[in-house]
Amino acid sequence: MTTRALPPITTLTEAQQRGWACVWCCGALGIGLGVDLGEQRVKPADGAAYSWFPRQCPDATACEQRETS
Template identity: 80%
Template sequence: MTTRALPPVKDLTEAQQRGWVCVWCRAALGIGLGVGLGEQRVRPADGAAYSWFPRQCSDAAACQAREAS
């Protein structure tokens, strides 16, 4: 599990919010790949509350390298 604070959901793509790609580096995460970061709830000021499901890469070092580039 990550110890980093998750980025604001408003700054993420739909794919990042749904866990289809890494929340940090945007690498594609197929079925059974990546690490789930748990269900997250958000209550926007101008809309209904909803859940989002971020995931991150299993290989933290490779993820950080992709995120830096």
């Protein structure tokens, strides 16, 4: 599990918010792949609260290399 603070949801793509792509490097995550970072709740200033479901790559080293590229 990550110890990094999650990025602001406003900076993420829909795929990252739904756990289809890594929250850090945007790498695609197939079914059963990736590390679940748990359901997150957001309460925007205007609008209803909602959940998002971030995941990260299972290989942290490769993810860091893609993130810095």
